[in-house]
Amino acid sequence: MKKISLIVFLMAGCGVGCALAQTTLQVVGKNIEKSVPWKPGLELIVNGEKADITVIPTDSAYISISAELSAKHPNLDTAQTDVNTWQFIVTTVGKKIYLRAYVGVLAGKRVPASNMKAQILIKVPKNCPVNLSNRFGRARLEQLNGAVVLSGYFCRFDLQELAGELHIESEHGSVEGRDLKGLVDIRGKRAELILQRTSGDCAIQAEYGTVHFSTDQQTGNVRIAGQMTDVTLHAPDSITHNYHLKTHYGDLQVPDRFDVSGSSDSERNATFKTKNDRPTIDIETSFGHIKIKQ
Amino acid sequence: MEKNSENLTKAITRLPEYQPPDLLWHNLEEQLDYEQNLESLLREMPTYAPPAAMWDQLSLKIAKAPELAPKPRRTQPGFKWIIAALLLALAFSIGFWKLKPTPAVPSEKQAPTPAIPDLPKINDAIAQIVPDNRQLAPPIKKIKNTTYALSPPPRITLRKEVVDDRLIMAGRQADDPNYEIIERLCLEALPVCEEPKFKQLKAEFDHLSTAHDDLKNALGDFADDPELVEQLVEIEHARIQILQQLVTMM
Secondary structure, three states: OHHHHHHHHHHHHHHHHHHHOEEEEEEEEEEEEEEEEOOOOOEEEEEEEOEEEEEEEEOOOEEEEEEEEEEEEOOHHHHHHHHOOEEEEEEEEOOEEEEEEEEOOOOOOOOOOOEEEEEEEEEEEOOOOEEEEEEEEEEEEEOOOOOEEEEEEEEEEEEEOOOOOEEEEEEOOOEEEEOOOOOEEEEEEOOEEEEEOOOOOEEEEEEOOEEEEEOOOOOOOEEEEEEOOEEEEEOOOHHHOEEEEEEEOOOEEOOOOOEOOOOOOOEEEEEEOOOOOOOEEEEEEEOOOEEEEO | OOOOHHHHHHHHHOOOOOOOOHHHHHHHHHHHHHHHHHHHHHHHOOOOOOOHHHHHHHHHHHHHOHHHOOOOOOOOHHHHHHHHHHHHHHHHHHHHHHHOOOOOOOOOOOOOOOOOOOOOOOOOOOOOOOOOOOOOOOOEEEEOOEEEEOOOOOEEEEEEEEEEHHHHHHHOOOOOHHHHHHHHHHHOOOHHHHOHHHHHHHHHHHHHHHHHHHHHHHHOOOOOOHHHHHHHHHHHHHHHHHHHHHHHHO
């Protein structure tokens, strides 16, 4: 009986301990909906901060925006005060439609003590070009045909089925792209880059990051330049491409059919030639490893 | 030049000087201190609320002695009717003046349409937009180069979220004081601090430190984003590795 009591007492103590290891935040949200007409020639420019942004296509001729701007704090009054510091601007100037969500504090007022977060859903016509920059959040874009320009700082990018030209600059934010059909140009710093089933040509510059690139028959020319970056190629069939691989002060792991002659301690080379009309995969890194997985 | 100005100046210098008694300043200081102390004491003085029964007793007393109760103000009966009549006449004249038809003037130009309000400025509160109940595509208002459609006003929602304290504590970790070792040692102009590799590592360390501070500020006091907290931890690991390399070189 004493043992049972002790066990029950310990379990109760653990439960209380678990309950004490959590903090309840009061979340005050401001829901906004706006709609802007679009016609070919107009470009959408999105500028966010602490925002999770989703851009998906619509058949409508309007760009529709719905956003939840929230403030989170254990004290409800603080959250209610801080939620009003959100600034949400939608305006059209010439051929550009601007959408901006940021925390604006008037001079002399205190900085918000709450956690600020914006959840933004944007529905755009498929051919609408999008220029998006975001800090400390996420951005997801899918099934768009227009040109896309992305810029992020601690922003994770999830991209799917983008058919237009794609230009990305990401610092401290991973980029994951699947079924990208257009030209891809990525500059990453301290970012993990993962690309699968790309159809067009790709150019990647990476520093202090990692690159995972899956190639197949549809993949075009690929050029990767890295510093302090490890590159891993997932190539189920290496006959589809010509390869030029070079690493300075790094390791090179390639299948046996690759020609590794001409390597030295400080520079390792590997080449593979198939047909001249096949696209080329050209990778050069410094202080980073190159690995081909099949 | 004033006549005999020299004599005047000499006479002024020879005028006797009077010093206040020593106790004067002391008394003034005491008086000021007294007033200051009095104010603070008054602030601290407790306030007393009368017991609830007292009000009951007072109302009983008033009930027993009606002459003690306050007398209602009585207006002359005639005044009421005069005031009512005046108000009625005023309302009638205002209504007549507003509703009377104005004669048409053929040469008069039409009044311009009211100006459309300006767009909200960057620091203004989020614009309130007139709600539109139609199911079809909303209408458009043109404002100079800007077009936007009418949309419903913002809704306020309230909910609660529970955050793991471990995330919050990870976001509040103070910086390791060992990070300042490199700065202190390089202030002594050690030769290694001028080496290209050392400078490169130091630059990367500084970059990571900036990113760490930016991320910590973005997470705030109640970090609730596991991905960003994970990145904070990764940056911290990277800083530690670089710091170890720098210290090894020194």
